[in-house]
Structure formats: C-alpha cells, structure tokens
Amino acid sequence: MRRYGKDADEDDIRARPGRRGSRPRTRIRPKHEDAAEAMVLTIDRGRLTCLVDAGTRQERAVTAMKARELGRKGVVVGDMVALVGDLSGEPDSLARIVRVEDRSSVLRRTADDDDPYERVVVANADQLAIVTALADPEPRPRLIDRCLVAAYDAGMEPLLILTKSDLAPADPLLEIYAPLGVRHVVTRRDDLGPEESEAVRDHLRGRSTVFVGHSGVGKTTLVNALVPDRQRATGVVNAVTGRGRHTTTSALALRLPAPPGVKPGSRRAAAPGWVIDTPGFRSFGLSHVDPSRVIHAFPDLAPGTEGCPRACSHDEQDCALDAWVESGKADPARLYSLRRLLATREAREGD
Ligand SMILES: Nc1nc2c(ncn2[C@@H]2O[C@H](COP(=O)(O)OP(=O)(O)OP(=O)(O)O)[C@@H](O)[C@H]2O)c(=O)[nH]1
Numbered sequence: 001m002r003r004y005g006k007d008a009d010e011d012d013i014r015a016r017p018g019r020r021g022s023r024p025r026t027r028i029r030p031k032h033e034d035a036a037e038a039m040v041l042t043i044d045r046g047r048l049t050c051l052v053d054a055g056t057r058q059e060r061a062v063t064a065m066k067a068r069e070l071g072r073k074g075v076v077v078g079d080m081v082a083l084v085g086d087l088s089g090e091p092d093s094l095a096r097i098v099r100v101e102d103r104s105s106v107l108r109r110t111a112d113d114d115d116p117y118e119r120v121v122v123a124n125a126d127q128l129a130i131v132t133a134l135a136d137p138e139p140r141p142r143l144i145d146r147c148l149v150a151a152y153d154a155g156m157e158p159l160l161i162l163t164k165s166d167l168a169p170a171d172p173l174l175e176i177y178a179p180l181g182v183r184h185v186v187t188r189r190d191d192l193g194p195e196e197s198e199a200v201r202d203h204l205r206g207r208s209t210v211f212v213g214h215s216g217v218g219k220t221t222l223v224n225a226l227v228p229d230r231q232r233a234t235g236v237v238n239a240v241t242g243r244g245r246h247t248t249t250s251a252l253a254l255r256l257p258a259p260p261g262v263k264p265g266s267r268r269a270a271a272p273g274w275v276i277d278t279p280g281f282r283s284f285g286l287s288h289v290d291p292s293r294v295i296h297a298f299p300d301l302a303p304g305t306e307g308c309p310r311a312c313s314h315d316e317q318d319c320a321l322d323a324w325v326e327s328g329k330a331d332p333a334r335l336y337s338l339r340r341l342l343a344t345r346e347a348r349e350g351d
C-alpha cells in the first residue's frame with residue numbers, strides 16, 4: 001500500500017478524531033456573496049481544479065488555491081466551494097476558494113491503524129464501490145470487510161464490483177456478503193462494451209461513487225470503460241499527465257456520460273453521476289472508526305444495543321446483542337457479520 005507523502009493532497013487538518021461527532025462544520029461567512037459555486041474535481045500540489053457553471057454551456061474547469069482566510073480548513077475532492085477572483089478558466093488563471101460548504105458525507109481514513117489522526121479523503125460522496133478481482137489477484141475478504149466498515153462509518157452505501165469473472169465464479173464470495181445485503185455487480189474486461197458498461201452505470205446514476213481497489217484488480221480498465229473520454233469528462237488537463245495516468249495522491253472526480261437517449265437539458269442529463277477515482281490509496285486505516293456509527297448500517301441490530309454497557313465493543317461478554325438475536329429479533333448471521341466487520345478494526349499483517 002502506498003503511503004501518503006509529505007504533500008499529500010488531502011485535507012491536511014490533523015484533527016483528533018471522535019470528539020465532536022461525525023459531521024464537520026463550516027463557518028458561514030456572509031462575505032463573498034457573489035462568489036461562484038464550484039465542485040472540486042482534483043487537487044495537485046495545492047492547486048485545486050474546480051468545475052464552475054456545471055451543466056451549462058459556460059461550464060469550465062477553473063484552477064484555484066485556498067484563500068488565506070480559510071486558515072487550516074481543508075478542502076478535498078467532492079467539496080462544494082465558493083470561488084472568487086479570476087474565474088475565466090484561461091491557462092495560468094488562478095481563482096481563490098473563500099468558502100467550503102457543509103458536507104453531506106466525509107470519507108475518512110487514517111494512514112495506519114495506530115495513527116490517531118484522521119484525514120478526510122473525499123467529501124459529499126454517497127456510495128463506495130469496492131473493486132475486487134475474483135482471481136489474479138485473489139480476493140481478500142478481510143480487505144473488503146475493512147472497506148465496508150469505512151463505508152458504513154462514513155454513512156455511504158457500499159457497492160461490490162467483482163471483476164475478472166472470466167477467471168473465477170462470483171458465488172463463493174457473494175455468499176459471504178449475502179447477510180449484509182450489499183449490492184453487487186459482476187464484470188469482465190471482454191464484456192465491457194457499450195451495453196454492459198451502461199448496466200454498470202445504472203448503479204452509479206445520479207450519485208457520487210468513490211472507487212477503491214487494490215492494485216491489479218482491474219479498476220483502471222473498469223473506470224476507462226465507464227468514462228470513455230476521461231479528459232473531456234473533467235476538463236482536467238493538468239491532472240492527467242502525458243502518460244495518461246493521474247499521478248498525484250489526490251482523488252479525481254470523473255463525470256459519467258449521459259445515459260443514452262436522455263434529452264439534453266433534462267434532469268437525468270444534468271445529474272449523470274460521478275466516479276471518484278482514488279489512485280493514491282487502496283485500503284483504510286480504521287482507528288478513527290466508531291462502532292456506534294457502523295451500527296447505523298444495521299437497523300435490525302441497532303435497537304438491540306440499548307441494553308449494552310457503555311462504549312460496548314459489541315464483542316464482549318455483556319453485549320446485549322446476543323440476547324437480542326437469541327430472542328429472535330434479528331438473524332444471527334447479521335450479528336456474526338457485524339462482529340466480523342468490527343473485528344477488522346484491529347490491524348493485522350497484510351492490511
Ligand atoms: N482476465 C481478466 N483480466 C482483466 C480483467 N480486467 C482487467 N484485467 C487485466 O488485469 C490487469 C490489471 O488491470 P488494471 O485495470 O490496470 O488494474 P488496476 O486495478 O487499475 O491496477 P493498477 O494499475 O495497479 O492500479 C491488466 O492486465 C488488465 O488487462 C478481466 O475482467 N479479466
């Protein structure tokens with residue numbers, strides 16, 4: 001796993017996790033009322049590429065920097081921001097980000113499991129696509145579990161994308177995730193034509209999906225099929241190097257093409273969905289994860305935790321969930337899955 005370098009393009013606020021609840025707050029500044037609304041597409045060495053006038057004929061990518069008045073407040077990919085200054089988007093022009101809007105979600109990670117600091121990786125995404133090959137490389141269920149924990153902790157819906165189905169069947173792996181009710185798609189490289197790609201896009205329409213996957217699982221192959229014209233999808237020229245590879249540790253937001261047959265200017269054409277590719281990380285340090293946030297993803301078990309001791313790990317002698325399941329209030333397989341997921345917070349060799 002690649003580690004973050006010194007100038008990692010993430011939220012560089014090193015906040016102690018957990019003390020003030022899960023929602024980051026933004027101070028509302030009444031100044032700059034005429035600022036333009038924009039979405040952060042990618043970040044490269046302190047330069048942020050922002051999409052202005054999205055969905056209109058004036059749509060353009062504008063390069064911006066954080067205004068000094070933002071202080072240490074971080075700005076990450078997916079953030080909605082307010083821009084002032086040169087908004088022309090001309091080469092060498094530079095705008096300033098004067099405000100970061102409230103976030104609907106934050107995907108966090110800690111660099112390592114024993115790292116007490118958390119970083120926000122992507123803002124405002126609603127889905128986490130966990131890309132796993134069915135073979136070559138072998139699937140790593142523990143890694144999938146850790147990604148699921150990160151998704152549930154962030155309040156994002158997980159989507160399992162199983163690639164390379166030409167090499168191995170999907171059923172044995174899907175069985176493990178059946179009690180969790182995780183949605184899934186199975187793909188193979190040679191079946192990623194227009195129709196099959198559109199079937200995958202069906203799972204991504206109208207939402208913002210962060211793609212994570214271990215090296216070699218076929219994430220690039222898949223994302224290229226989903227967003228055939230990467231460059232035009234973002235207008236991000238600088239972020240894509242001559243080698244056609246995005247080289248920073250920052251995520252990169254790519255807009256999906258409009259669904260076939262959809263009228264330009266219609267609502268579906270305006271919200272085709274976003275793929276947020278993450279070249280810089282493959283897993284999550286989970287030391288920031290709070291079991292009580294994860295349990296929100298288990299509405300059948302959540303009420304059963306009322307009788308738990310304070311700060312229950314839900315895997316201890318006095319945990320009330322055992323009685324809850326024994327009395328038939330929830331499926332034991334669900335409790336087993338929850339405990340398996342929570343157990344992945346403990347670091348282990350190979351994570
Ligand atoms: N057999 C088979 N091979 C595939 C499939 N999808 C991708 N591959 C191959 O797997 C290898 C890795 O694919 P990539 O798309 O580069 O994988 P990646 O996840 O982006 O990996 P990195 O580039 O290391 O980040 C390439 O040789 C692909 O051609 C598939 O469905 N079946």
Ligand SMILES: [Zn+2]
Nearest residue numbers: 308312314319
């Ligand atoms: Zn408990």
